[in-house]
Amino acid sequence: MKSFDPTEEQRMMRDTVADFAREKLRERSREIEGARALPEDLRRAIAELGVTTLTIPEAAGGAGMSALTAALVEEELAWGDAAVPFAMPGPAALGHALLELADDEQQRRLLEPFVSEPARFGAVAWSEARPHARRAGFNTIAKREGDGYVLDGQKAFVLNAGLASTYVVFAQTDESRGWDGIGAFVIDAAAKGVTVGPRYTTLGLDAATFGEVSFQQVVVPARDALLGRGDFARATRRFFARHALSMAARAVGLARAAWEVSRTYADERKAFGKPIGHFQSIAFLLADRHIDVEGARGLVWRAAWTLDTKSGDDVEVLARCAEAAAEALEVAQQCGADAVQIHGGAGFVRDYIVEKYMRDSKQLALCGPTSTTSDQLFAALALGAPLDPALVLPVPDIQPIFT
Ligand SMILES: Cc1cc2nc3c(=O)[nH]c(=O)nc-3n(C[C@H](O)[C@H](O)[C@H](O)COP(=O)(O)OP(=O)(O)OC[C@H]3O[C@@H](n4cnc5c(N)ncnc54)[C@H](O)[C@@H]3O)c2cc1C
Structure with missing residues (x-):
């Protein structure tokens, strides 16, 4: 045990x-x-x-x-x-x-x-503003030239765009092979051909910097191609499992904070001579959200333990991380929304922190993976769908199995 x-x-x-x-x-x-x-x-x-x-x-x-x-x-x-x-x-x-x-x-x-x-920042660019209309895969192309590659494309929603000193960029290396024909490349932010677009203003998490990054004829030497130790598809799955787990752990922290602030408020705020937490509608909300937070944390810990101990079984790793992300991203949104509900009118006034929890939780649920694509991935694994990279990448046109 x-x-x-x-x-x-x-x-x-x-x-x-x-x-x-x-x-x-x-x-x-x-x-x-x-x-x-x-x-x-x-x-x-x-x-x-x-x-x-x-x-x-x-x-x-x-x-x-x-x-x-x-x-x-x-x-x-x-x-x-x-x-x-x-x-x-x-x-x-x-x-x-x-x-x-x-x-x-x-x-x-x-x-x-x-x-x-x-003080350095790093970034990974997988998302693209415009999905490809006719074929699966990235619009960003890495063409073999000599020993290395030349990369062209435009990435969107990139965390640390403009701050990062180094990017990992996912790109298409073979357009005929769809999501099986992709690669990942390390690009120095100062390399010729790298330009950063304006920073987005976002719904939540606005202390973080998100934006677009363009790559025009950027030369990538062979030593900066990431090959996943000979099994790129497996390494990509594990990368996104790791990333999903990290987002899930953050979601649990946010959910717990929202729950604790709500519990305190439910005890302090009185109506009809007693704390509002003593009314069933509020009491049950608090109880349900507490169970949710504990459950999500359990899934996060189990996923982390699986990642740490079962390095050979990446299907299991992916399933546990997808499950943890699917649950934690939902729980964070529910805790954020219920915190506003419990605070009543005060909940949407910026003097109270809960409106920020609600905004931040919504944005968290849209990071890669989103709460819906985590569900999709977990369902696909549970149903035994073949494990191709398209099932894992949080990019447009992914996971076509339930269309
Ligand atoms: C906090 C945060 C951090 C991020 N960091 C980065 C980063 O560092 N680098 C980067 O490249 N990108 C990053 N992103 C972008 C993120 O990966 C994408 O926003 C996310 O993957 C959704 O992609 P999309 O916006 O193209 O949505 P779309 O693919 O257009 O999806 C729209 C909606 O449909 C759902 N959906 C799409 N396909 C399916 C499907 N097959 N099954 C079920 N539902 C589906 C999605 O879940 C979503 O709700 C970040 C986003 C956020 C919010």
Whole structure:
């Protein structure tokens, strides 16, 4: 039987981040949102806590910690402010991509700078603004030229667009093979042909930077092609499983925060001489959402444990991560919406934090994977659909099995 009792190391890490979230993030949530960025002192403090390099392998100078430890930390950070894990410096999704798609030399070369310069940002670009009309696959094309590639295309919704020093870009390498003919490439933000579009203004998580990035005749040397250690499809599945898990852990943190604030309000706010939490309609909402949060966290921990321990069974890894994301992204939205409901009129006034929880949770549910595509992926796995990359990638035209 497995136990999720945290190790001493995990407990210390989680408690340190929880203290930081309570003392530093909570009270500055509105300031962070208003600034549309993490203030410099918080960036530095987060880097000092070591959370940005947590899962970077030791060989590349990182702490080499497990997915489960990372999930514990992500929950606490998002409990403090869900925008913070998106807005903080560090490799972000690029770290997940390189863990799965890069070989040892690439990991050392590309991740070490994030350890020596904690102010760096990384990014991964998979989404595209315009899906291809006639064939499955990316519009972004990587053409073989000499030893390397030349990449052309335009990516959308990219977290850290314009901030990142390094991008991993997914592109089509063979147009005739649809989603089986894709690759991933490392591109330096300063490379000739890389341009960044205007930053989006977003519904939630607005401290984080999202935007479009264009690539025009960008030359990619062979050593920057990510080959997934010889099994690109499997590595891609594991990358998105890792990424989904990270989003799910953040969703649990947000959901827990929304629930706790609601519980306090339900105790303080009185109607007809008693706290509103003593009315069944509110009491049952609180009870149901609490059960939801605990259940979602259980799924996140089980998925993280599966990722850490069952490296050979990527179908199981994918199923557990999809399941955790599907549930946690829904639970976060429900907790955010119910928090506003429980606060009544106060809920939609910005003096209270719950309207931010509602906005942030909606945006979380649209990250890759979305709550609906997580359901789709989990259902496909449960029904035994063949595991091609199209089933996993959070991009348009994906997962055509239920059309
Ligand atoms: C917080 C956040 C962070 C993000 N970070 C990045 C990033 O770093 N890099 C990057 O490249 N992109 C990123 N994205 C973009 C994200 O991956 C996409 O928004 C997401 O995958 C949805 O794709 P789309 O917008 O093209 O929606 P569409 O594919 O147009 O989908 C529209 C709706 O239909 C649903 N849908 C689509 N296809 C199916 C299907 N087959 N079955 C069931 N439902 C389906 C979707 O769930 C969605 O609700 C981020 C988005 C957010 C909100």
